[in-house]
Amino acid sequence: MSYQVNEKGYYGDFGGAFIPEMLYPNVEELRSRYLDIMKEDSFQKEFRQLLKDYVGRPTPLYYAERFSKKYGAKIYLKREDLCHTGAHKVNNTVGQILMAKRLGKNRIIAETGAGQHGVATATVCALMGLECIVYMGEIDIERQAPNVARMKMLGATVIPAKSGSRTLKDATNEAIRDWINNPEDTHYIIGSVVGPHPYPDMVARFQSVISEEVKLQLKEKEGRENPDYVVACVGGGSNAAGIYYHYLDHEEVGIIAVEAAGEGIATGKSAATSALGKEGIIHGSKTLLMQTDDGQITEPYSISAGLDYPGVGPMHANLFKTGRGEFISITDKEAMAAGLLLSQLEGIIPAIETAHALAIFENRKFKEEDVVVINLSGRGDKDLNTYIDYFNL
Protein backbone atom coordinates (compact mmCIF):
# COMPACT_ATOMS: atom_id res chain seq x y z
CA MET A 1 0.00 0.00 0.00
CA SER A 2 1.32 3.42 -0.90
CA TYR A 3 0.53 6.62 0.92
CA GLN A 4 1.53 8.69 -2.11
CA VAL A 5 -1.01 10.18 -4.47
CA ASN A 6 -2.38 7.89 -7.18
CA GLU A 7 -2.67 8.74 -10.88
CA LYS A 8 -6.21 10.05 -10.36
CA GLY A 9 -5.11 12.55 -7.77
CA TYR A 10 -6.32 10.66 -4.70
CA TYR A 11 -4.69 9.63 -1.43
CA GLY A 12 -6.96 6.72 -0.53
CA ASP A 13 -10.43 8.29 -0.35
CA PHE A 14 -9.12 11.85 -0.27
CA GLY A 15 -8.07 14.44 -2.80
CA GLY A 16 -9.43 14.85 -6.32
CA ALA A 17 -10.33 18.12 -7.99
CA PHE A 18 -13.80 19.40 -7.06
CA ILE A 19 -13.60 22.66 -8.89
CA PRO A 20 -16.00 24.85 -10.83
CA GLU A 21 -15.67 24.52 -14.58
CA MET A 22 -14.17 28.03 -14.72
CA LEU A 23 -11.03 26.70 -13.03
CA TYR A 24 -10.81 23.54 -15.09
CA PRO A 25 -8.54 24.77 -17.92
CA ASN A 26 -5.95 26.18 -15.50
CA VAL A 27 -5.93 23.23 -13.15
CA GLU A 28 -5.91 20.78 -16.06
CA GLU A 29 -2.99 22.57 -17.72
CA LEU A 30 -1.05 22.30 -14.49
CA ARG A 31 -2.06 18.68 -13.92
CA SER A 32 -1.03 17.58 -17.38
CA ARG A 33 2.34 19.33 -17.25
CA TYR A 34 3.67 19.57 -13.69
CA LEU A 35 5.44 16.22 -13.55
CA ASP A 36 7.12 16.62 -16.92
CA ILE A 37 8.25 20.12 -16.08
CA MET A 38 9.62 19.03 -12.71
CA LYS A 39 11.58 16.26 -14.41
CA GLU A 40 13.28 18.57 -16.88
CA ASP A 41 17.04 18.87 -16.29
CA SER A 42 16.92 22.62 -16.70
CA PHE A 43 14.13 22.88 -14.13
CA GLN A 44 15.92 20.71 -11.60
CA LYS A 45 19.17 22.58 -12.13
CA GLU A 46 17.57 25.98 -11.58
CA PHE A 47 15.48 24.77 -8.63
CA ARG A 48 18.46 23.15 -6.88
CA GLN A 49 20.67 26.15 -7.52
CA LEU A 50 18.15 28.55 -6.00
CA LEU A 51 17.55 26.30 -3.01
CA LYS A 52 21.29 26.26 -2.37
CA ASP A 53 22.36 29.83 -3.09
CA TYR A 54 19.18 31.76 -2.37
CA VAL A 55 17.26 29.79 0.26
CA GLY A 56 20.39 28.56 2.03
CA ARG A 57 19.94 24.79 1.74
CA PRO A 58 20.71 22.25 2.93
CA THR A 59 19.41 23.35 6.30
CA PRO A 60 21.21 21.75 9.27
CA LEU A 61 19.96 18.66 11.05
CA TYR A 62 20.78 19.64 14.60
CA TYR A 63 21.03 17.23 17.51
CA ALA A 64 19.29 19.05 20.36
CA GLU A 65 21.32 17.67 23.23
CA ARG A 66 19.81 19.47 26.20
CA PHE A 67 16.26 19.08 24.88
CA SER A 68 16.97 15.37 24.31
CA LYS A 69 18.34 14.92 27.79
CA LYS A 70 15.23 16.48 29.31
CA TYR A 71 12.87 14.15 27.49
CA GLY A 72 14.94 10.96 27.25
CA ALA A 73 15.11 10.43 23.48
CA LYS A 74 17.51 11.38 20.68
CA ILE A 75 15.82 14.46 19.32
CA TYR A 76 16.97 16.11 16.11
CA LEU A 77 15.71 19.42 14.78
CA LYS A 78 15.50 19.97 11.03
CA ARG A 79 16.31 23.66 10.90
CA GLU A 80 13.83 24.98 8.30
CA ASP A 81 13.70 28.12 10.43
CA LEU A 82 17.07 28.99 8.92
CA CYS A 83 15.67 29.19 5.39
CA HIS A 84 15.55 32.61 3.76
CA THR A 85 12.33 34.36 4.90
CA GLY A 86 12.28 32.30 8.08
CA ALA A 87 10.31 29.16 7.30
CA HIS A 88 9.99 26.16 5.01
CA LYS A 89 7.36 27.98 2.91
CA VAL A 90 9.98 29.32 0.49
CA ASN A 91 10.88 25.80 -0.78
CA ASN A 92 7.46 25.66 -2.39
CA THR A 93 7.35 29.23 -3.69
CA VAL A 94 10.73 28.84 -5.39
CA GLY A 95 9.47 25.68 -7.08
CA GLN A 96 6.15 27.18 -8.10
CA ILE A 97 7.58 30.41 -9.47
CA LEU A 98 9.80 28.35 -11.78
CA MET A 99 6.73 26.32 -12.73
CA ALA A 100 4.76 29.52 -13.45
CA LYS A 101 7.51 30.80 -15.72
CA ARG A 102 7.53 27.58 -17.71
CA LEU A 103 3.76 27.76 -18.04
CA GLY A 104 4.17 31.26 -19.48
CA LYS A 105 2.32 33.02 -16.65
CA ASN A 106 3.37 36.51 -15.68
CA ARG A 107 0.94 37.34 -12.90
CA ILE A 108 1.15 35.56 -9.54
CA ILE A 109 -1.57 35.32 -6.91
CA ALA A 110 -1.37 33.76 -3.46
CA GLU A 111 -3.33 33.47 -0.23
CA THR A 112 -1.81 33.90 3.18
CA GLY A 113 -2.90 33.49 6.78
CA ALA A 114 -0.11 34.56 9.10
CA GLY A 115 1.72 36.11 6.17
CA GLN A 116 4.62 33.65 5.92
CA HIS A 117 3.51 32.20 2.61
CA GLY A 118 2.63 35.68 1.38
CA VAL A 119 6.12 36.89 2.21
CA ALA A 120 7.71 33.82 0.60
CA THR A 121 5.64 34.41 -2.54
CA ALA A 122 6.37 38.15 -2.66
CA THR A 123 10.06 37.30 -2.25
CA VAL A 124 10.29 34.99 -5.26
CA CYS A 125 8.16 37.36 -7.36
CA ALA A 126 10.63 40.13 -6.58
CA LEU A 127 13.44 37.77 -7.52
CA MET A 128 11.84 36.93 -10.87
CA GLY A 129 10.33 40.34 -11.57
CA LEU A 130 6.73 39.08 -11.69
CA GLU A 131 3.59 40.88 -10.56
CA CYS A 132 2.43 39.60 -7.17
CA ILE A 133 -1.02 39.88 -5.58
CA VAL A 134 -1.55 38.41 -2.12
CA TYR A 135 -5.00 37.88 -0.61
CA MET A 136 -5.10 38.09 3.15
CA GLY A 137 -8.06 38.08 5.52
CA GLU A 138 -8.93 41.52 6.82
CA ILE A 139 -8.59 40.27 10.38
CA ASP A 140 -5.20 38.69 9.69
CA ILE A 141 -3.97 41.95 8.15
CA GLU A 142 -4.60 43.62 11.50
CA ARG A 143 -2.97 40.78 13.46
CA GLN A 144 0.12 40.42 11.28
CA ALA A 145 1.13 43.98 10.44
CA PRO A 146 4.90 43.32 10.13
CA ASN A 147 4.38 40.66 7.46
CA VAL A 148 2.02 42.96 5.56
CA ALA A 149 4.75 45.59 5.59
CA ARG A 150 7.32 43.04 4.38
CA MET A 151 5.12 42.03 1.45
CA LYS A 152 4.61 45.66 0.47
CA MET A 153 8.31 46.36 0.72
CA LEU A 154 8.90 43.40 -1.61
CA GLY A 155 6.61 45.04 -4.14
CA ALA A 156 3.50 42.90 -3.68
CA THR A 157 -0.07 44.18 -3.61
CA VAL A 158 -1.92 42.96 -0.52
CA ILE A 159 -5.69 42.73 -1.00
CA PRO A 160 -7.87 42.30 2.09
CA ALA A 161 -10.36 39.41 1.96
CA LYS A 162 -13.55 40.90 3.36
CA SER A 163 -15.89 37.96 2.86
CA GLY A 164 -16.97 35.31 5.37
CA SER A 165 -14.83 35.12 8.48
CA ARG A 166 -12.12 37.32 6.90
CA THR A 167 -9.27 34.92 7.66
CA LEU A 168 -7.22 32.28 5.79
CA LYS A 169 -10.06 30.25 4.30
CA ASP A 170 -11.64 33.41 2.93
CA ALA A 171 -8.32 34.65 1.57
CA THR A 172 -8.11 31.30 -0.24
CA ASN A 173 -11.63 31.77 -1.62
CA GLU A 174 -10.70 35.23 -2.87
CA ALA A 175 -7.53 33.95 -4.53
CA ILE A 176 -9.56 31.25 -6.28
CA ARG A 177 -12.09 33.87 -7.44
CA ASP A 178 -9.23 35.97 -8.78
CA TRP A 179 -8.00 32.94 -10.73
CA ILE A 180 -11.50 32.41 -12.15
CA ASN A 181 -11.53 36.05 -13.27
CA ASN A 182 -8.02 35.85 -14.78
CA PRO A 183 -7.81 32.50 -16.52
CA GLU A 184 -5.10 33.30 -19.08
CA ASP A 185 -2.06 35.00 -17.57
CA THR A 186 -2.20 34.05 -13.88
CA HIS A 187 -0.66 31.29 -11.78
CA TYR A 188 -1.99 30.63 -8.30
CA ILE A 189 0.76 29.68 -5.83
CA ILE A 190 -1.07 27.76 -3.12
CA GLY A 191 0.93 27.73 0.10
CA SER A 192 0.10 24.33 1.48
CA VAL A 193 -0.67 20.75 0.46
CA VAL A 194 -4.31 21.67 -0.03
CA GLY A 195 -6.54 22.58 -2.97
CA PRO A 196 -7.43 20.56 -6.06
CA HIS A 197 -5.11 17.92 -7.52
CA PRO A 198 -2.28 18.40 -8.53
CA TYR A 199 -1.59 21.05 -5.86
CA PRO A 200 -1.26 18.75 -2.83
CA ASP A 201 1.18 16.52 -4.70
CA MET A 202 3.10 19.33 -6.36
CA VAL A 203 3.58 21.23 -3.10
CA ALA A 204 4.56 18.01 -1.30
CA ARG A 205 7.16 17.32 -3.98
CA PHE A 206 8.67 20.79 -3.63
CA GLN A 207 8.75 20.39 0.16
CA SER A 208 10.13 16.84 -0.07
CA VAL A 209 13.64 18.31 -0.20
CA ILE A 210 13.31 18.38 3.61
CA SER A 211 13.15 14.60 4.09
CA GLU A 212 15.56 14.05 1.22
CA GLU A 213 18.16 15.98 3.21
CA VAL A 214 17.23 14.32 6.50
CA LYS A 215 18.01 10.91 5.01
CA LEU A 216 21.54 11.95 4.03
CA GLN A 217 22.17 13.88 7.21
CA LEU A 218 20.92 11.14 9.50
CA LYS A 219 23.03 8.57 7.70
CA GLU A 220 26.04 10.68 8.53
CA LYS A 221 25.10 11.22 12.16
CA GLU A 222 23.41 7.96 13.13
CA GLY A 223 24.60 5.58 10.46
CA ARG A 224 21.05 5.06 9.20
CA GLU A 225 18.71 6.93 6.90
CA ASN A 226 15.53 6.20 8.79
CA PRO A 227 14.68 7.73 12.15
CA ASP A 228 12.18 6.04 14.43
CA TYR A 229 9.82 8.97 14.20
CA VAL A 230 9.27 12.11 12.15
CA VAL A 231 7.22 14.81 13.82
CA ALA A 232 5.62 17.97 12.42
CA CYS A 233 2.83 20.41 13.14
CA VAL A 234 -0.11 20.31 10.72
CA GLY A 235 -2.31 23.21 9.68
CA GLY A 236 -2.81 22.54 5.99
CA GLY A 237 0.27 20.37 6.37
CA SER A 238 3.04 21.46 4.00
CA ASN A 239 5.99 21.23 6.39
CA ALA A 240 4.64 17.88 7.56
CA ALA A 241 4.33 16.62 3.99
CA GLY A 242 7.93 17.69 3.42
CA ILE A 243 9.41 15.79 6.34
CA TYR A 244 7.16 12.72 5.87
CA TYR A 245 7.55 12.48 2.12
CA HIS A 246 10.44 10.02 1.70
CA TYR A 247 9.30 8.02 4.73
CA LEU A 248 5.63 7.64 3.84
CA ASP A 249 6.01 4.13 2.51
CA HIS A 250 8.62 3.04 5.08
CA GLU A 251 6.31 1.83 7.79
CA GLU A 252 9.16 1.36 10.26
CA VAL A 253 9.32 5.14 10.49
CA GLY A 254 6.57 6.45 12.76
CA ILE A 255 4.70 9.50 11.52
CA ILE A 256 3.45 11.95 14.11
CA ALA A 257 1.17 14.83 13.15
CA VAL A 258 0.56 17.58 15.68
CA GLU A 259 -2.56 19.69 15.41
CA ALA A 260 -3.59 22.81 17.26
CA ALA A 261 -6.16 22.11 19.98
CA GLY A 262 -6.48 25.84 20.61
CA GLU A 263 -8.11 26.27 24.00
CA GLY A 264 -9.02 22.57 24.02
CA ILE A 265 -10.81 20.22 21.66
CA ALA A 266 -14.13 20.43 23.46
CA THR A 267 -14.13 24.21 23.95
CA GLY A 268 -15.34 25.23 20.49
CA LYS A 269 -12.12 27.19 20.08
CA SER A 270 -9.89 24.67 18.36
CA ALA A 271 -8.28 23.78 15.05
CA ALA A 272 -7.77 20.05 15.59
CA THR A 273 -9.24 18.85 12.31
CA SER A 274 -8.61 15.13 12.81
CA ALA A 275 -10.56 15.22 16.07
CA LEU A 276 -13.30 17.63 15.02
CA GLY A 277 -13.52 17.29 11.25
CA LYS A 278 -15.68 15.20 8.97
CA GLU A 279 -15.16 14.21 5.37
CA GLY A 280 -16.14 16.87 2.92
CA ILE A 281 -14.88 19.29 0.32
CA ILE A 282 -12.90 22.44 0.90
CA HIS A 283 -11.07 24.47 -1.71
CA GLY A 284 -11.52 21.80 -4.34
CA SER A 285 -10.25 18.85 -2.33
CA LYS A 286 -12.07 15.99 -0.63
CA THR A 287 -10.58 15.79 2.83
CA LEU A 288 -11.33 16.15 6.54
CA LEU A 289 -12.69 19.53 7.48
CA MET A 290 -14.41 21.27 10.34
CA GLN A 291 -18.02 21.94 9.48
CA THR A 292 -21.54 22.10 10.84
CA ASP A 293 -24.04 19.25 10.45
CA ASP A 294 -25.45 21.22 7.52
CA GLY A 295 -22.08 21.24 5.72
CA GLN A 296 -21.15 24.86 6.39
CA ILE A 297 -17.42 25.29 6.94
CA THR A 298 -16.62 26.58 10.41
CA GLU A 299 -13.93 28.92 11.59
CA PRO A 300 -11.13 27.25 13.52
CA TYR A 301 -9.15 28.85 16.31
CA SER A 302 -5.52 28.60 17.36
CA ILE A 303 -3.10 31.04 18.94
CA SER A 304 -0.90 30.39 15.91
CA ALA A 305 -2.23 31.93 12.73
CA GLY A 306 -0.48 29.27 10.62
CA LEU A 307 -2.49 26.41 12.07
CA ASP A 308 -6.00 27.82 11.99
CA TYR A 309 -7.12 26.22 8.73
CA PRO A 310 -10.44 24.32 8.93
CA GLY A 311 -9.15 21.41 6.84
CA VAL A 312 -5.99 19.36 6.36
CA GLY A 313 -4.34 18.30 3.13
CA PRO A 314 -5.70 15.06 1.64
CA MET A 315 -2.38 13.27 2.27
CA HIS A 316 -2.84 13.84 5.99
CA ALA A 317 -6.53 12.93 5.97
CA ASN A 318 -5.45 9.59 4.52
CA LEU A 319 -2.65 9.13 7.06
CA PHE A 320 -5.23 9.69 9.77
CA LYS A 321 -7.93 7.43 8.35
CA THR A 322 -5.57 4.55 7.63
CA GLY A 323 -3.85 4.85 10.98
CA ARG A 324 -0.46 5.34 9.31
CA GLY A 325 -0.07 8.63 11.14
CA GLU A 326 -0.39 9.22 14.88
CA PHE A 327 -2.33 12.44 15.47
CA ILE A 328 -1.77 14.45 18.63
CA SER A 329 -3.36 17.76 19.52
CA ILE A 330 -1.66 20.41 21.60
CA THR A 331 -3.28 23.39 23.30
CA ASP A 332 -2.18 27.02 23.04
CA LYS A 333 -0.85 26.79 26.58
CA GLU A 334 1.24 23.67 25.94
CA ALA A 335 2.63 25.12 22.73
CA MET A 336 3.62 28.42 24.30
CA ALA A 337 5.40 26.62 27.14
CA ALA A 338 7.31 24.46 24.64
CA GLY A 339 8.33 27.55 22.67
CA LEU A 340 9.79 29.10 25.79
CA LEU A 341 11.47 25.86 26.77
CA LEU A 342 13.25 25.39 23.44
CA SER A 343 14.39 29.00 23.54
CA GLN A 344 16.00 28.51 26.93
CA LEU A 345 17.40 25.01 26.44
CA GLU A 346 18.74 25.38 22.93
CA GLY A 347 18.83 29.10 22.15
CA ILE A 348 16.31 28.70 19.34
CA ILE A 349 13.08 30.71 19.38
CA PRO A 350 10.58 28.70 17.31
CA ALA A 351 7.47 29.85 15.50
CA ILE A 352 4.37 29.11 17.58
CA GLU A 353 3.20 26.66 14.89
CA THR A 354 6.43 24.71 15.33
CA ALA A 355 6.18 24.93 19.11
CA HIS A 356 3.11 22.66 18.90
CA ALA A 357 5.32 19.86 17.54
CA LEU A 358 7.87 20.43 20.32
CA ALA A 359 5.18 20.17 22.99
CA ILE A 360 4.32 16.51 22.45
CA PHE A 361 7.20 15.28 24.62
CA GLU A 362 5.45 16.25 27.84
CA ASN A 363 2.90 13.47 27.40
CA ARG A 364 4.10 11.26 24.54
CA LYS A 365 6.95 9.16 25.87
CA PHE A 366 9.70 7.72 23.69
CA LYS A 367 12.43 5.15 24.29
CA GLU A 368 15.86 6.44 25.26
CA GLU A 369 17.37 5.16 22.00
CA ASP A 370 14.55 6.42 19.76
CA VAL A 371 15.71 8.81 17.07
CA VAL A 372 13.03 11.47 16.66
CA VAL A 373 13.30 14.13 13.96
CA ILE A 374 11.15 17.22 14.40
CA ASN A 375 10.61 19.63 11.58
CA LEU A 376 11.53 22.99 13.06
CA SER A 377 9.43 24.62 10.37
CA GLY A 378 9.80 28.30 11.24
CA ARG A 379 11.44 30.85 13.44
CA GLY A 380 9.65 32.85 16.09
CA ASP A 381 10.49 36.38 14.99
CA LYS A 382 7.03 36.89 13.52
CA ASP A 383 5.49 35.74 16.81
CA LEU A 384 7.40 38.00 19.16
CA ASN A 385 4.36 40.13 19.90
CA THR A 386 2.31 37.08 20.83
CA TYR A 387 5.14 35.78 23.04
CA ILE A 388 5.55 39.22 24.63
CA ASP A 389 1.85 39.48 25.45
CA TYR A 390 1.58 35.90 26.64
CA PHE A 391 4.60 35.87 28.95
CA ASN A 392 4.60 39.59 29.84
CA LEU A 393 8.16 39.83 28.55
Next chain:
Amino acid sequence: MNRIKQKLQESTQKGQKLLSIYFTAGYPEPQDTATILTELEKSGVDMIEIGLPFSDPLADGPTIQRSSEIALKNGMTTLRLFEQLKNVRDSISIPLLIMGYFNPILQFGVESFCQKCKEAGVDGLIVPDLPVDEYNTHYRSIFQKYDLLPVFLITPQTSEERIRAIDDASEGFIYMVSSASVTGATSGFGQAQKKYFERVSKMALKAPLIVGFGINNSETFAQATESTAGAIIGSAFIKHLTENKTAKIADFVNSIR
Protein backbone atom coordinates in the same frame (compact mmCIF):
# COMPACT_ATOMS: atom_id res chain seq x y z
CA MET B 1 -42.15 14.02 -17.93
CA ASN B 2 -39.54 16.09 -16.15
CA ARG B 3 -40.75 19.69 -16.00
CA ILE B 4 -37.44 21.10 -17.32
CA LYS B 5 -37.53 18.85 -20.39
CA GLN B 6 -41.13 19.77 -21.02
CA LYS B 7 -40.42 23.47 -20.75
CA LEU B 8 -37.41 23.20 -23.07
CA GLN B 9 -39.56 21.41 -25.65
CA GLU B 10 -42.38 23.92 -25.41
CA SER B 11 -40.15 26.92 -25.83
CA THR B 12 -38.32 25.34 -28.76
CA GLN B 13 -41.67 24.71 -30.45
CA LYS B 14 -42.82 28.25 -29.79
CA GLY B 15 -39.45 29.69 -30.72
CA GLN B 16 -39.40 31.54 -27.43
CA LYS B 17 -36.33 32.46 -25.39
CA LEU B 18 -36.30 31.09 -21.85
CA LEU B 19 -35.90 33.34 -18.86
CA SER B 20 -34.60 31.67 -15.73
CA ILE B 21 -34.17 33.46 -12.41
CA TYR B 22 -31.82 32.62 -9.55
CA PHE B 23 -32.28 33.57 -5.93
CA THR B 24 -30.65 32.44 -2.71
CA ALA B 25 -32.94 30.46 -0.42
CA GLY B 26 -33.42 32.27 2.87
CA TYR B 27 -32.76 35.74 1.45
CA PRO B 28 -33.79 38.38 2.28
CA GLU B 29 -35.81 36.50 4.93
CA PRO B 30 -35.98 32.75 5.65
CA GLN B 31 -39.73 32.56 5.06
CA ASP B 32 -39.61 34.38 1.68
CA THR B 33 -38.99 31.28 -0.43
CA ALA B 34 -42.65 30.52 -1.23
CA THR B 35 -43.52 34.16 -1.97
CA ILE B 36 -40.60 34.59 -4.33
CA LEU B 37 -41.35 31.35 -6.17
CA THR B 38 -45.02 32.20 -6.55
CA GLU B 39 -44.38 35.76 -7.70
CA LEU B 40 -41.78 34.63 -10.24
CA GLU B 41 -44.15 32.08 -11.71
CA LYS B 42 -46.98 34.63 -11.90
CA SER B 43 -44.65 37.06 -13.67
CA GLY B 44 -44.06 34.59 -16.47
CA VAL B 45 -40.59 33.37 -15.67
CA ASP B 46 -39.85 29.97 -17.25
CA MET B 47 -37.56 28.32 -14.70
CA ILE B 48 -36.22 29.04 -11.24
CA GLU B 49 -32.87 28.22 -9.70
CA ILE B 50 -32.90 28.12 -5.96
CA GLY B 51 -29.50 28.73 -4.41
CA LEU B 52 -28.65 26.56 -1.43
CA PRO B 53 -26.63 28.94 0.74
CA PHE B 54 -23.02 27.91 1.48
CA SER B 55 -20.37 29.42 3.71
CA ASP B 56 -17.69 29.32 0.99
CA PRO B 57 -19.24 29.99 -2.43
CA LEU B 58 -16.10 29.90 -4.60
CA ALA B 59 -17.69 30.75 -7.93
CA ASP B 60 -19.78 33.65 -6.69
CA GLY B 61 -19.14 37.37 -6.60
CA PRO B 62 -19.92 39.67 -3.66
CA THR B 63 -23.69 39.98 -4.28
CA ILE B 64 -24.48 36.28 -4.05
CA GLN B 65 -21.83 35.75 -1.33
CA ARG B 66 -23.51 38.35 0.79
CA SER B 67 -26.99 36.91 0.24
CA SER B 68 -25.70 33.46 1.26
CA GLU B 69 -24.08 34.85 4.36
CA ILE B 70 -27.29 36.58 5.42
CA ALA B 71 -29.40 33.51 4.61
CA LEU B 72 -27.19 31.38 6.84
CA LYS B 73 -27.26 33.96 9.61
CA ASN B 74 -31.05 33.87 9.28
CA GLY B 75 -30.94 30.18 10.07
CA MET B 76 -31.53 28.77 6.59
CA THR B 77 -30.72 25.06 6.32
CA THR B 78 -31.05 22.34 3.71
CA LEU B 79 -33.89 20.65 5.58
CA ARG B 80 -35.75 23.91 6.00
CA LEU B 81 -35.57 24.52 2.25
CA PHE B 82 -37.01 21.10 1.52
CA GLU B 83 -39.89 21.79 3.93
CA GLN B 84 -40.63 25.11 2.25
CA LEU B 85 -40.56 23.60 -1.22
CA LYS B 86 -42.83 20.73 -0.26
CA ASN B 87 -45.39 23.18 1.08
CA VAL B 88 -45.43 25.39 -1.98
CA ARG B 89 -44.95 22.77 -4.73
CA ASP B 90 -48.64 21.97 -5.24
CA SER B 91 -49.52 25.58 -5.93
CA ILE B 92 -46.85 26.17 -8.60
CA SER B 93 -45.97 24.19 -11.72
CA ILE B 94 -42.79 25.97 -12.82
CA PRO B 95 -39.59 23.87 -13.24
CA LEU B 96 -37.32 24.17 -10.20
CA LEU B 97 -33.61 23.60 -9.90
CA ILE B 98 -31.41 23.69 -6.85
CA MET B 99 -28.02 25.30 -7.34
CA GLY B 100 -25.69 24.40 -4.54
CA TYR B 101 -22.07 23.62 -3.76
CA PHE B 102 -21.18 20.01 -3.22
CA ASN B 103 -20.17 19.99 0.46
CA PRO B 104 -23.63 20.59 1.99
CA ILE B 105 -25.02 17.95 -0.38
CA LEU B 106 -22.33 15.46 0.66
CA GLN B 107 -23.06 16.12 4.33
CA PHE B 108 -26.77 15.55 3.74
CA GLY B 109 -25.89 12.36 1.88
CA VAL B 110 -26.11 12.50 -1.90
CA GLU B 111 -28.82 9.85 -2.14
CA SER B 112 -30.94 11.31 0.68
CA PHE B 113 -30.52 14.75 -0.86
CA CYS B 114 -31.72 13.55 -4.25
CA GLN B 115 -34.62 11.69 -2.66
CA LYS B 116 -35.68 14.84 -0.79
CA CYS B 117 -35.40 16.81 -4.02
CA LYS B 118 -37.75 14.43 -5.74
CA GLU B 119 -40.24 14.59 -2.84
CA ALA B 120 -40.10 18.38 -2.89
CA GLY B 121 -40.68 18.54 -6.64
CA VAL B 122 -37.21 19.64 -7.69
CA ASP B 123 -36.43 18.88 -11.34
CA GLY B 124 -32.72 19.47 -11.69
CA LEU B 125 -29.47 20.17 -9.88
CA ILE B 126 -26.61 22.53 -10.63
CA VAL B 127 -23.56 21.68 -8.53
CA PRO B 128 -20.78 23.91 -9.82
CA ASP B 129 -17.96 22.11 -7.98
CA LEU B 130 -19.04 18.61 -8.99
CA PRO B 131 -17.08 18.01 -12.20
CA VAL B 132 -18.67 15.99 -14.97
CA ASP B 133 -16.21 13.08 -14.65
CA GLU B 134 -16.94 12.66 -10.89
CA TYR B 135 -20.64 12.85 -11.70
CA ASN B 136 -20.39 10.18 -14.38
CA THR B 137 -18.38 7.81 -12.19
CA HIS B 138 -20.22 8.13 -8.89
CA TYR B 139 -23.51 9.96 -9.03
CA ARG B 140 -25.20 9.57 -12.42
CA SER B 141 -27.30 6.58 -11.40
CA ILE B 142 -28.52 8.34 -8.24
CA PHE B 143 -29.58 11.46 -10.13
CA GLN B 144 -31.38 9.33 -12.69
CA LYS B 145 -33.14 7.27 -10.05
CA TYR B 146 -34.82 10.43 -8.74
CA ASP B 147 -35.36 12.00 -12.18
CA LEU B 148 -33.07 14.93 -11.45
CA LEU B 149 -31.44 16.52 -14.47
CA PRO B 150 -27.79 17.41 -13.94
CA VAL B 151 -26.75 20.78 -15.32
CA PHE B 152 -23.08 21.45 -16.07
CA LEU B 153 -21.26 24.67 -16.76
CA ILE B 154 -19.10 25.56 -19.74
CA THR B 155 -16.98 28.69 -20.12
CA PRO B 156 -15.21 30.47 -23.01
CA GLN B 157 -12.10 28.48 -22.05
CA THR B 158 -13.78 25.06 -22.16
CA SER B 159 -12.34 22.97 -24.98
CA GLU B 160 -14.58 21.61 -27.72
CA GLU B 161 -13.80 18.06 -26.65
CA ARG B 162 -14.88 18.77 -23.10
CA ILE B 163 -18.03 20.58 -24.26
CA ARG B 164 -18.94 17.39 -26.15
CA ALA B 165 -18.35 15.29 -23.02
CA ILE B 166 -20.52 17.66 -21.00
CA ASP B 167 -23.20 17.53 -23.67
CA ASP B 168 -23.18 13.73 -23.45
CA ALA B 169 -23.74 13.83 -19.69
CA SER B 170 -26.41 16.54 -19.89
CA GLU B 171 -30.07 15.62 -19.97
CA GLY B 172 -31.57 19.08 -19.72
CA PHE B 173 -29.62 22.14 -20.74
CA ILE B 174 -26.03 23.34 -20.60
CA TYR B 175 -25.27 26.33 -18.39
CA MET B 176 -23.13 28.57 -20.54
CA VAL B 177 -21.05 30.92 -18.40
CA SER B 178 -20.80 34.12 -20.44
CA SER B 179 -17.26 35.12 -19.58
CA ALA B 180 -14.30 34.17 -17.43
CA SER B 181 -15.59 35.51 -14.15
CA VAL B 182 -17.42 34.86 -10.93
CA THR B 183 -21.12 35.75 -10.77
CA GLY B 184 -22.17 39.39 -10.96
CA ALA B 185 -18.81 40.62 -12.25
CA THR B 186 -19.45 41.82 -15.79
CA SER B 187 -22.00 44.03 -17.47
CA GLY B 188 -22.59 44.19 -21.17
CA PHE B 189 -21.32 41.76 -23.77
CA GLY B 190 -18.69 42.49 -26.39
CA GLN B 191 -17.62 40.88 -29.64
CA ALA B 192 -15.71 38.13 -27.81
CA GLN B 193 -18.84 36.89 -26.07
CA LYS B 194 -20.96 37.14 -29.20
CA LYS B 195 -18.43 34.99 -31.04
CA TYR B 196 -18.31 32.50 -28.18
CA PHE B 197 -22.13 32.18 -28.11
CA GLU B 198 -22.17 31.63 -31.87
CA ARG B 199 -19.21 29.24 -31.86
CA VAL B 200 -20.84 26.92 -29.31
CA SER B 201 -24.29 27.24 -30.92
CA LYS B 202 -22.82 25.99 -34.18
CA MET B 203 -21.59 22.83 -32.48
CA ALA B 204 -25.17 21.53 -32.77
CA LEU B 205 -25.21 20.02 -29.29
CA LYS B 206 -28.13 17.92 -28.14
CA ALA B 207 -28.63 20.03 -25.00
CA PRO B 208 -29.91 23.59 -25.44
CA LEU B 209 -27.64 26.40 -24.23
CA ILE B 210 -28.75 28.75 -21.52
CA VAL B 211 -26.44 31.66 -20.76
CA GLY B 212 -25.67 32.87 -17.26
CA PHE B 213 -23.36 35.40 -15.54
CA GLY B 214 -23.46 39.05 -16.58
CA ILE B 215 -27.12 39.30 -17.61
CA ASN B 216 -28.81 42.12 -15.78
CA ASN B 217 -31.30 43.89 -18.11
CA SER B 218 -33.32 43.53 -21.32
CA GLU B 219 -30.33 44.48 -23.46
CA THR B 220 -27.97 41.85 -22.09
CA PHE B 221 -30.81 39.31 -22.09
CA ALA B 222 -31.41 39.94 -25.80
CA GLN B 223 -27.68 39.74 -26.58
CA ALA B 224 -27.24 36.52 -24.64
CA THR B 225 -30.20 34.79 -26.24
CA GLU B 226 -29.57 35.84 -29.85
CA SER B 227 -27.99 32.49 -30.69
CA THR B 228 -28.95 30.47 -27.57
CA ALA B 229 -32.09 29.07 -25.96
CA GLY B 230 -32.30 31.36 -22.99
CA ALA B 231 -30.60 33.16 -20.15
CA ILE B 232 -30.32 33.13 -16.39
CA ILE B 233 -30.34 36.17 -14.13
CA GLY B 234 -28.91 35.91 -10.62
CA SER B 235 -27.04 38.79 -9.04
CA ALA B 236 -29.27 41.46 -10.61
CA PHE B 237 -32.35 39.82 -9.09
CA ILE B 238 -30.63 39.52 -5.69
CA LYS B 239 -29.95 43.26 -5.87
CA HIS B 240 -33.63 43.81 -6.64
CA LEU B 241 -34.56 41.77 -3.56
CA THR B 242 -32.11 43.74 -1.44
CA GLU B 243 -33.77 46.99 -2.47
CA ASN B 244 -37.41 45.94 -2.65
CA LYS B 245 -37.70 42.81 -0.50
CA THR B 246 -40.39 40.66 -2.16
CA ALA B 247 -42.27 43.62 -3.67
CA LYS B 248 -42.31 44.54 -7.37
CA ILE B 249 -41.01 41.17 -8.59
CA ALA B 250 -43.27 41.43 -11.66
CA ASP B 251 -41.76 44.83 -12.48
CA PHE B 252 -38.30 43.32 -12.42
CA VAL B 253 -39.27 40.43 -14.67
CA ASN B 254 -41.14 42.71 -17.11
CA SER B 255 -38.10 44.94 -17.40
CA ILE B 256 -36.12 41.97 -18.76
CA ARG B 257 -38.46 40.43 -21.30
